[in-house]
Amino acid sequence: MNHLLKIVDEQKRGIPAGVVSVCSANEIVIEAAMESAAGMGIPVLVEATANQVNQFGGYTGMKPGDFKKFVLGIADAISFDKKKIILGGDHLGPLTWVGEDEESAMKKAEELVYSYALEGFAKIHLDTSMRVASDSKTERLSDATIARRAARLCRAAEDAFQKLKAKDPKAEKPLYVIGSEVPIPGGAQEEEDSVSVTTPGAFKETVRTFKEAFEKNGLSDAWSRVIAVVVQPGVEFGDAAVIRYDGAKARDLCASLREYPGIVFEGHSTDYQTPESLREMVADGVAILKVGPALTFALREGLFALCEIENELVPAAKRSYLRETLMECMSEKPDNWKKHYRGSESEVRFKLKYSYSDRLRYYLTEPEVTAAISKLVDNLSREEIPDGILSQWFPVQYPKVRLGELKKTPRELLKDRVKVRLEDYNGAFSVHTGKV
Numbered sequence: 001m002n003h004l005l006k007i008v009d010e011q012k013r014g015i016p017a018g019v020v021s022v023c024s025a026n027e028i029v030i031e032a033a034m035e036s037a038a039g040m041g042i043p044v045l046v047e048a049t050a051n052q053v054n055q056f057g058g059y060t061g062m063k064p065g066d067f068k069k070f071v072l073g074i075a076d077a078i079s080f081d082k083k084k085i086i087l088g089g090d091h092l093g094p095l096t097w098v099g100e101d102e103e104s105a106m107k108k109a110e111e112l113v114y115s116y117a118l119e120g121f122a123k124i125h126l127d128t129s130m131r132v133a134s135d136s137k138t139e140r141l142s143d144a145t146i147a148r149r150a151a152r153l154c155r156a157a158e159d160a161f162q163k164l165k166a167k168d169p170k171a172e173k174p175l176y177v178i179g180s181e182v183p184i185p186g187g188a189q190e191e192e193d194s195v196s197v198t199t200p201g202a203f204k205e206t207v208r209t210f211k212e213a214f215e216k217n218g219l220s221d222a223w224s225r226v227i228a229v230v231v232q233p234g235v236e237f238g239d240a241a242v243i244r245y246d247g248a249k250a251r252d253l254c255a256s257l258r259e260y261p262g263i264v265f266e267g268h269s270t271d272y273q274t275p276e277s278l279r280e281m282v283a284d285g286v287a288i289l290k291v292g293p294a295l296t297f298a299l300r301e302g303l304f305a306l307c308e309i310e311n312e313l314v315p316a317a318k319r320s321y322l323r324e325t326l327m328e329c330m331s332e333k334p335d336n337w338k339k340h341y342r343g344s345e346s347e348v349r350f351k352l353k354y355s356y357s358d359r360l361r362y363y364l365t366e367p368e369v370t371a372a373i374s375k376l377v378d379n380l381s382r383e384e385i386p387d388g389i390l391s392q393w394f395p396v397q398y399p400k401v402r403l404g405e406l407k408k409t410p411r412e413l414l415k416d417r418v419k420v421r422l423e424d425y426n427g428a429f430s431v432h433t434g435k436v
Helices: 003-012 027-040 064-078 102-118 143-167 200-216 251-259 275-283 293-313 322-332 345-354 359-363 367-381 387-393 397-402 410-426
Strands: 019-023 044-049 085-092 123-126 175-178 226-231 264-267 286-291
Touching: 003 019, 003 226, 003 264, 003 286, 019 027, 019 085, 019 410, 027 044, 027 064, 027 293, 027 410, 044 064, 044 123, 064 085, 064 102, 085 102, 102 123, 102 143, 123 143, 143 175, 143 200, 200 226, 200 251, 251 264, 275 286, 275 410, 286 293, 286 410, 293 322, 293 359, 293 367, 293 387, 293 410, 322 345, 322 359, 322 367, 345 359, 367 410, 387 397, 397 410
Parallel strands: 019 044, 019 286, 044 085, 085 123, 123 175, 175 226, 226 264, 264 286
Antiparallel strands: none
16 A cells, blocks of 8 residues: 555554655655665655745755655665655645745646646645735635635646556556645744634634535546645744643644545645654644754754864864855855844844744755855865764764764764754654564
8 A cells, every 4th residue: 555545544444654755855864764765664744845846956955856866866876665655745835935826826736737738747745825926915825715726726737647557557546635724845934833723614614614615626536636634733833932732722723634534644744743743743643743943953953063073073174164154155155044033133133043943944055155165075074083072062963973873974973963863853763664
């Protein structure tokens, strides 16, 4: 049985099964996720977001086919079983074109979804929850409008699958995720003390409206492949705060899920939740846990720790000056953070480096930053890192090195920082569906 369908089946049988969705286009993060999954004998779900990867290249410069090759290339490099890779498309809709009117934005969104489905992405999140330029600026976007637009995008995905099927008879039909109360990608833009949990009535109305829109457009078969609904279970994060999951507040919402035998919840913005909260979410039916910024945040921690080690071991003239390069690059190209960070000059500078929102991740592929990272790794690959300084800056990795479980190389240390964060997610599932 398909891994994602098996998770739904086990959830409905009372088994808290689930999967972590790795929403990242960072090579080290994806490699770490694959190695983590390989160690547990489970598949890995890797998702690309609409503004990150689209038919025009997105901010990564990759189209869906390029992203697929990128992920499979990483698998080849580390001998990861490519049959255990699940590719997903996240927030697929008019997200990137909200400044245009409906017809223009939706036409591009159709092309976007079509391009993902044509490449065989197995999990498609249809997200039409955002207003476009022709929508009212004051009224809430109705479920009917959101569902109508989602059905239009689903038709594009189904058409693309038929073309894919003609070339590859073994291709599997895509599975869909829907929703109308969808948190924005990358976390909240304003600090919040709490968030409103989706009400059972709102969840049920979303399902009813989407089902009606799909069936009206001849998409009954596609509707049978809707496996999850994105709701707000009460989790979010901002620059410096994390709103922790409270099962009591989500009790009624989660109870209403029992009425839908083929559907689980997908939780967005689960970054920085505690292991206990993640386990509770999965037990309550939030079976798909999406994480992105928390993983590149962990990577950034590792990179900055390596900079501290470099400062101790490498002469000033030969250092990478990665942190300085990053700050200069972010200052010169502020488009990816200026709408997110507010405050005094010193406050913004602090957020550029340490915000949970981690807008820094957008700059890790800039040529000058990539060169600095390569120089940092090369510099420390030539040095024997003393255990004493390793303990100072990589305290979790230090005992693993001592026990021979982890190589004391810059890349392995970086990957392990990410794996430690992923352990919180993989540990949230009482069983690991698909384990061999």
